[in-house]
Every structure is written in C-alpha cells, then in structure tokens.
Amino acid sequence: xxxxxxxxxxxxxxxxxxxxxxxxxxxxxxxxxxxxxxxxxxxxxxxxxxxxxxxxxxxxxxxxxxxxxxxxxxxxxxxxxxxxxxxxxxxxxxxxxxxxxxxxxxxxxxxxxxxxxxxxxxxxxxxxxxxxxxxxxxxxxxxxxxxxxxxxxxxxxxxxxxxxxxxxxxxxxxxxxxxxxxxxxxxxxxxxxxxxxxxxxxxxxxxxxxxxxxxxxxxxxxxxxxxxxxxxxxxxxxxxxxxxxxxxxxxxxxxxxxxxxxxxxxxxxxxxxxxxxxxxxxxxxxxxxxxxxxxxxxxxxxxxxxxxxxxxxxxxxxxxxxxxxxxxxxxxxxxxxxxxxxxxxxxxxxxxxxxxxxxxxxxxxxxxxxxxxxxxxxxxxxxxxxxxxxxxxxxxxxxxxxxxxxxxxxxxxxxxxxxxxxxxxxxxxxxxxxxxxxxxxxxxxxxxxxxxxxxxxxxxxxxxxxxxxxxxxxxxxxxxxxxxxxxxxxxxxxxxxxxxxxxxxxxxxxxxxxxxxxxxxxxxxxxxxxxxxxxxxxxxxxxxxxxxxxxxxxxxxxxxxxxxxxxxxxxxxxxxxxxxxxxxxxxxxxxxxxxxxxxxxxxxxxx
Amino acid sequence: xxxxxxxxxxxxxxxxxxxxxxxxxxxxxxxxxxxxxxxxxxxxxxxxxxxxxxxxxxxxxxxxxxxxxxxxxxxxxxxxxxxxxxxxxxxxxxxxxxxxxxxxxxxxxxxxxxxxxxxxxxxxxxxxxxxxxxxxxxxxxxxxxxxxxxxxxxxxxxxxxxxxxxxxxxxxxxxxxxxxxxxxxxxxxxxxxxxxxxxxxxxxxxxxxxxxxxxxxxxxxxxxxxxxxxxxx
Numbered sequence: 001x002x003x004x005x006x007x008x009x010x011x012x013x014x015x016x017x018x019x020x021x022x023x024x025x026x027x028x029x030x031x032x033x034x035x036x037x038x039x040x041x042x043x044x045x046x047x048x049x050x051x052x053x054x055x056x057x058x059x060x061x062x063x064x065x066x067x068x069x070x071x072x073x074x075x076x077x078x079x080x081x082x083x084x085x086x087x088x089x090x091x092x093x094x095x096x097x098x099x100x101x102x103x104x105x106x107x108x109x110x111x112x113x114x115x116x117x118x119x120x121x122x123x124x125x126x127x128x129x130x131x132x133x134x135x136x137x138x139x140x141x142x143x144x145x146x147x148x149x150x151x152x153x154x155x156x157x158x159x160x161x162x163x164x165x166x167x168x169x170x171x172x173x174x175x176x177x178x179x180x181x182x183x184x185x186x187x188x189x190x191x192x193x194x195x196x197x198x199x200x201x202x203x204x205x206x207x208x209x210x211x212x213x214x215x216x217x218x219x220x221x222x223x224x225x226x227x228x229x230x231x232x233x234x235x236x237x238x239x240x241x242x243x244x245x246x247x248x249x250x251x252x253x254x255x256x257x258x259x260x261x262x263x264x265x266x267x268x269x270x271x272x273x274x275x276x277x278x279x280x281x282x283x284x285x286x287x288x289x290x291x292x293x294x295x296x297x298x299x300x301x302x303x304x305x306x307x308x309x310x311x312x313x314x315x316x317x318x319x320x321x322x323x324x325x326x327x328x329x330x331x332x333x334x335x336x337x338x339x340x341x342x343x344x345x346x347x348x349x350x351x352x353x354x355x356x357x358x359x360x361x362x363x364x365x366x367x368x369x370x371x372x373x374x375x376x377x378x379x380x381x382x383x384x385x386x387x388x389x390x391x392x393x394x395x396x397x398x399x400x401x402x403x404x405x406x407x408x409x410x411x412x413x414x415x416x417x418x419x420x421x422x423x424x425x426x427x428x429x430x431x432x433x434x435x436x437x438x439x440x441x442x443x444x445x446x447x448x449x450x451x452x453x454x455x456x457x458x459x460x461x462x463x464x465x466x467x468x469x470x471x472x473x474x475x476x477x478x479x480x481x482x483x484x485x486x487x488x489x490x491x492x493x494x495x496x497x498x499x500x501x502x503x504x505x506x507x508x509x510x511x512x513x514x515x516x517x518x519x520x521x522x523x524x525x526x527x528x529x530x531x532x533x534x535x536x537x538x539x540x541x542x543x544x545x546x547x548x549x550x551x552x553x554x555x556x557x558x559x560x561x562x563x564x565x566x567x568x569x570x571x572x573x574x575x576x577x578x579x580x581x582x583x584x585x586x587x588x589x590x591x592x593x594x595x596x597x598x599x600x601x602x603x604x605x606x607x
Numbered sequence: 608x609x610x611x612x613x614x615x616x617x618x619x620x621x622x623x624x625x626x627x628x629x630x631x632x633x634x635x636x637x638x639x640x641x642x643x644x645x646x647x648x649x650x651x652x653x654x655x656x657x658x659x660x661x662x663x664x665x666x667x668x669x670x671x672x673x674x675x676x677x678x679x680x681x682x683x684x685x686x687x688x689x690x691x692x693x694x695x696x697x698x699x700x701x702x703x704x705x706x707x708x709x710x711x712x713x714x715x716x717x718x719x720x721x722x723x724x725x726x727x728x729x730x731x732x733x734x735x736x737x738x739x740x741x742x743x744x745x746x747x748x749x750x751x752x753x754x755x756x757x758x759x760x761x762x763x764x765x766x767x768x769x770x771x772x773x774x775x776x777x778x779x780x781x782x783x784x785x786x787x788x789x790x791x792x793x794x795x796x797x798x799x800x801x802x803x804x805x806x807x808x809x810x811x812x813x814x815x816x817x818x819x820x821x822x823x824x825x826x827x828x829x830x831x832x833x834x835x836x837x838x839x840x
Contacts, residue, residue, distance in 0.1 A: 177803075325804065
C-alpha cells in the first residue's frame with residue numbers, strides 16, 4: 001500500500017454540511033469517384049500534412065439529408081458456448097485469445113469449466129476497417145467500427161441485471177495500417193461494475209502482433225466477462241430476496257463501450273469505435289407495459305432511443321482528419337449523431353426516452369431542444385451518466401455533456417401537432433480543445449426531429465416522480481473516510497495528475513476491497529476544462545467549489561456519477577466505495593487528448 | 608509494485624547529483640503559474656500558421672542538422688524516414704527539467720540496449736542552436752555517459768524552429784511558447800513508415816516510455832519491459 005497521495009488524517013473532520021443537501025468539389029456525385037477515393041484514405045500522407053492548428057473549416061454539408069432508423073435494434077446473441085473455443089476462466093492463448101488475467105469469480109458464476117449453454121448472454125463482434133458515409137455530401141471513407149455478424153455497426157447491447165454477459169471482441173484491424181490510430185485495441189465498457197481484466201484497462205491492448213504492457217501475450221480476440229450484478233455484491237449477497245446480488249440502488253443504465261488503447265485513445269475513438277450497452281433491471285425494466293408494480297414503466301422499446309455525439313474534422317477532400325502533431329488535438333467542427341452529420345429522426349407523437357452520449361473526443365455540449373423559431377422546449381431529465389436520478393427533474397431546458405457524460409431525458413412529443421419540426425442545438429461555443437468558452441445562441445443544430453406519425457398504440461409509459469433511491473454515505477462513514485487529493489494540471493507541455501504522469505505498470509493508489517474514501521478532484525490551472533472519469537465505481541458529489549468558494553451542486557449532478565466535469569479553477573469532493581473485485585483500474589481526464597498525454601493514473605483494488 | 612531493480616537504482620544515483628535540477632523544476636512550474644493562460648484571453652501563437660505544413664508539403668522538413676559528432680544529416684531522410692524514433696528537445700544550459708529529462712531518457716536508452724541505433728533511434732535537438740555547437744553537445748553527451756544510439760543535434764536557428772513546430776512542440780499561447788524550457792518536457796515517439804505518432808512526457812517512468820516505443824516498434828511483440836516481469840509472477 002502506498003499512501004503518498006493522502007492528506008493527513010486531520011482533514012477528516014466530520015463534514016457536517018456535506019452530502020445530504022440535496023461543398024467544395026462538391027458532392028462526389030458518381031459512385032466511381034467514391035470508389036477511387038476510398039483506398040487512398042488511410043495511407044495518404046497528404047491528409048496529415050494538411051493538418052494544422054487553425055484548420056480550415058470542414059467542407060459544408062447540406063443539412064437533414066439522411067434519416068436515422070426509427071428504432072434501435074439491439075445486437076443479436078451469438079452462442080459462444082457452442083463455439084469451438086467456448087469462453088473460459090483462464091485466457092485461451094493457444095487458440096488466439098490475448099494474454100489477459102483470469103476472469104475473477106468465474107467458478108462462482110459458472111462453475112469450474114468453460115461456459116455451458118444458457119449460462120450467460122453471449123455476444124460477438126469484430127473491430128474492422130469498413131467504408132462509412134458520414135454525410136451524402138462527403139466521400140465514403142474508411143473507419144474502424146465494431147461489426148457484428150449481421151453487419152450491424154457499433155451495435156447496441158441490451159443486457160439485464162442478474163444475467164451475465166460474455167462479449168467476445170475480435171481484432172481484425174490491418175496491422176500495417178498507416179496514419180492516425182493504432183490497430184491495437186482495449187475495449188472499455190464505461191462504467192460497468194466489471195472485474196479489472198474485462199474493464200478495458202488501457203495497458204491491456206492487443207493485436208495479433210502486439211501485447212500491451214499489462215498483457216502476457218498478443219492475440220486475435222479477447223473475451224470480456226460482464227457479471228451484471230449490482231455493486232455491493234459482497235455486502236448484499238445474492239439470496240432469494242435479492243436474486244441479482246448487490247445493491248439495486250447502484251444500478252447502471254446507459255453505458256457505452258469504446259476503445260481505450262494506451263496513448264492512442266483519441267486517435268482510435270476518432271476512427272470510430274464506440275457503441276451503447278443498455279442495462280435493465282426490475283425497476284428500469286425496459287417495458288412500459290410491465291405489470292410488476294415496482295417497474296417504473298419508462299418509455300421503452302422503439303421509444304427508448306440512443307444518440308451518440310462525436311466531434312469531427314474533415315479536410316477539403318471531405319476526409320476525416322486527426323492531427324497527431326498538435327499537442328492539443330483536433331477540435332471537430334462537425335458533430336455526428338450515431339455516425340451521421342445533421343441527420344433527421346422521425347418520431348411518433350408520444351413520449352420518448354432519449355439517451356444522449358458525448359462520445360468525444362474533445363467537444364463539450366450544452367443541448368437545447370428548439371423550435372424552428374428558437375423557442376427552447378422543456379423536457380424531463382431522468383438520468384445522469386446513465387444512472388437514474390433519485391427524482392425526475394421536470395421542465396429542463398438544457399443538458400450539459402462533457403466527454404463521456406450521458407444524459408437520459410424524456411420528451412413528450414404528443415404535445416406537438418404532426419409535422420412539427422424540432423432541433424437539437426448545441427449552445428456551448430468552443431474554439432479550442434481546452435473547453436467550452438461561453439453560451440451563445442442560436443447555436444449549432446445537430447439533429448432535426450420531425451413528429452411524423454401517430455403511435456400504433458396508446459402511450460402507456462410514465463415518468464414517476466421518484467426514480468431510483470440513492471444510498472448516501474452515513475455521517476459516521478464521512479467522518480472516517482480518508483481524503484485523497486488529486487490535482488489535474490498542465491505540466492512540462494503535457495498533462496499530469498498530482499505532478500506525475502501515467503504509468504500503466506505502477507499503481508498510484510491502492511484501495512482495500514470494501515473500503516470507501518473521499519476523493520477531491522482539483523483543476524487549479526485556469527485555462528482548461530477536464531471531464532474526469534473514474535472507472536469501475538460510481539461516486540456521489542459531496543461539494544463543488546469554484547476558486548475555492550463552495551457553490552451549489554446542481555440537481556442533475558445529485559445522482560451517482562462516473563464523469564466529473566471540472567471547469568477552470570473548479571474542485572469537486574466526492575464519495576466512493578471500492579467493492580467486489582480486485583485489480584487495476586484508472587482515473588483519467590476524458591478529454592482524450594489529455595488522457596493520451598499522460599493525464600491518467602492507475603489505481604488498484606487490493607483484496 | 609515497483610521493484611528496486613538496477614536501472615532505477617542507477618537513475619537514483621544520477622539524480623542524487625542533481626539538486627539543481629529539482630530547483631529548476633520548481634522555477635519552471637512557477638513560471639507557468641506566473642504567465643497564466645486562459646483560452647478566452649490569450650492570443651493565438653502566430654508562428655503556428657507560419658510553420659504549419661501546407662498543401663502537399665512533407666510533414667517533416669528535410670533541413671540539414673549537425674550531430675554532436677559534427678556530421679551533417681538531413682532531418683527527414685537520414686533521421687526519420689522509415690524509422691522508429693524518439694525525439695525530444697533540450698539545451699545544454701537548461702537548468703530546468705533538461706538534466707532530469709536527459710537522465711530519464713538515459714534509462715530508456717539503457718533499456719533499449721542493442722536496439723538503440725538499430726531498431727529505435729533517439730534524438731535530442733537543441734533549442735539553443737547558437738550556443739550549442741556540435742562540440743558543446745558532444746561534451747554534454749559525454750557528461751551523461753551517452754555513447755551510441757542517440758544523437759544530439761543542432762542547426763540553423765530557423766531550421767530548428769521549423770523542426771520544433773513540425774514535431775508539435777509548441778504552445779497555442781505565444782507567451783508560453785516563447786519560454787524555451789516549455790519545450791523540453793515532451794518526447795515525440797513515432798513510426799514513420801506507418802505514420803503513427805505519439806507523445807510522452809520526458810519525465811514519465813522509463814518503463815512507460817519504453818512501452819510506448821515498443822508499441823510503435825513493429826519488431827516488439829511484448830510492450831512491457833523485462834525488468835518488470837516479476838510483476839506477473
């Protein structure tokens with residue numbers, strides 16, 4: 001155990017006021033041009049040479065040319081138990097699995113043997129280089145996506161508490177790839193309560209030719225074991241009354257998976273690897289018809305819709321760029337929604353649950369839902385960072401998303417006559433990757449929503465006043481919780497935490513399994529915003545400070561979080577528990593450029 | 608966790624004689640504080656657009672630099688083309704973090720062993736080319752006991768500036784950019800053939816820098832460093 005990051009215990013006085021307060025060569029019209037353009041894309045040196053700090057704007061696009069599907073189809077299962085290489089506790093290195101650590105608690109969940117039929121939901125996809133069209137006015141170009149057997153791209157996984165998932169990721173990326181991005185991958189499922197070897201630790205990257213510093217062997221694939229039990233599994237054991245195991249107040253809902261390769265997360269995320277993992281349980285059951293009286297019956301199925309936002313930059317040839325030599329990365333001026341620039345979403349006139357995700361790499365969003373004549377429309381905010389809030393927040397006019405933050409909102413489109421057009425607008429002006437500058441109207445329209453049909457059946461969904469209860473630390477727990485301080489600073493042209501730089505092989509904080517602490521995240525540097533992400537466990541914000549003055553914690557931050565937005569000169573104190581699994585995890589700035597430039601620490605849970 | 612293995616010990620020995628370096632570090636961080644930077648007020652460093660590559664220009668200029676052995680070399684053709692490289696900037700009179708950085712990179716050099724100069728090429732380019740002649744750089748290298756597989760480089764001031772910007776060792780804020788020490792904390796690690804580039808802190812732990820180099824060196828399958836294998840026991 002190392003205690004060098006601790007402040008002295010004198011800092012642990014009871015915190016009485018703390019937690020419980022609540023165009024161009026225009027448009028490649030011919031297919032021929034598209035096909036010709038495609039092969040050059042990832043190998044061209046030219047595109048790199050054209051990158052520079054003050055990049056010319058991306059070529060114009062004609063808005064609202066492409067429609068998003070009316071519903072999100074979840075990924076179909078692949079029966080891995082009948083695969084020639086069924087999932088197993090230890091890595092199957094002989095048959096191409098990378099040299100990960102053994103799955104923790106494998107025997108407890110499945111027995112001392114490879115996975116048998118029906119023991120888990122099993123999924124499989126491959127990371128591949130494929131052609132993608134961001135916009136009809138842009139050329140088709142090579143991206144790196146998660147591709148399922150049925151060719152679903154970056155598929156959404158629907159999982160359920162109490163039902164483990166095994167996800168097999170194959171890495172088919174071209175090893176001789178030239179240009180930004182690296183063909184080594186480490187899939188992080190943000191922010192599942194996942195044993196460390198399945199978490200997507202940045203050093204656990206692999207390809208057939210390469211093993212990350214925390215793997216023992218390279219490989220072509222890797223199995224991820226997602227237990228889908230609530231945090232607190234040891235404290236609230238599985239029983240007849242608690243069939244899932246753990247504390248249901250800790251349930252997660254809107255999660256996402258993305259590549260987390262050490263040093264190359266920004267580049268690899270820019271290449272396109274990101275998807276949703278939606279987790280349901282008895283309360284948030286994903287069924288608005290659910291007869292179970294405990295079920296919340298939030299809008300479900302076709303009316304539960306995931307939207308991922310990414311900022312991207314394109315060169316004069318409409319090819320996506322990422323400047324490997326700009327120390328502050330590349331700020332996108334085009335926002336893709338589920339991979340498409342300025343798409344249209346047609347909705348039925350009823351309630352929808354919209355799950356927003358800022359999938360990076362660097363831009364911040366402040367979204368408003370606007371009428372064409374710029375009137376802000378109200379909605380109900382129900383979840384932050386994928387976690388249902390204790391209570392719904394009615395009549396919200398905006399949601400704010402740092403990189404990796406999620407927001408679930410419910411919009412009632414039955415209020416609008418058929419044919420109504422609404423826009424999702426980003427009103428945070430941002431001119432560099434350092435952070436948002438100011439709120440500025442009218443803002444940038446990123447998505448057009450058209451209320452175009454009456455639903456097939458009456459809308460029986462509801463948004464109850466109370467959503468999911470929250471477990472707050474007791475006064476006694478707060479009194480004895482050690483306080484650990486983390487300062488996020490620019491240092492020597494790089495980014496550091498407590499003055500030090502990332503080392504994937506060395507833990508900077510060791511937490512005893514079952515312990516809890518108060519972590520203080522401090523951004524004293526003035527010029528930068530840092531959306532700080534802590535893997536594995538959710539935290540509760542106890543206090544927020546701006547220039548050392550305590551400020552109110554806004555309502556939407558009073559739930560459980562895993563990304564903590566630190567604006568310039570802001571500080572946050574949060575409470576966290578460390579439970580159920582041991583091993584290595586990370587905390588890092590989720591501005592992926594900062595993260596790749598060493599603003600990350602490894603911390604471990606020790607048993 | 609970290610075993611006190613030989614390389615780390617020898618680094619300690621080197622650092623023991625460098626009280627000044629630590630002092631310099633404090634001075635540097637206070638310089639950062641003093642200057643302060645705020646995206647909303649700072650003016651964009653005009654040199655960025657001056658030096659940025661345009662059109663089909665190669666990312667790295669093929670300017671002539673001079674090694675600490677007095678040899679004239681072409682920056683791109685001789686030093687970078689189709690190679691795996693680790694490039695940082697320093698200057699012999701730097702009392703900031705340079706001594707510590709050089710000592711740290713020396714550990715990387717030792718971990719590379721025979722691969723240095725064969726599979727992986729280390730370069731340190733002076734930010735003070737007027738003062739840092741090849742002869743002075745040679746003395747600097749000798750002072751650290753650097754023998755092979757690592758070139759110290761100088762050249763015409765304007766060429767060095769161009770190289771610095773193309774390597775991405777600049778700051779958006781002109782005031783920050785004007786302080787030489789601010790460009791001594793980064794090491795650009797890349798594989799030119801695959802056009803894949805990363806940047807590490809010169810003061811990151813040597814095994815972490817090594818794992819980045821190993822990631823970019825196609826000959827390396829395992830990116831962890833042998834001295835830490837005991838971790839996996």
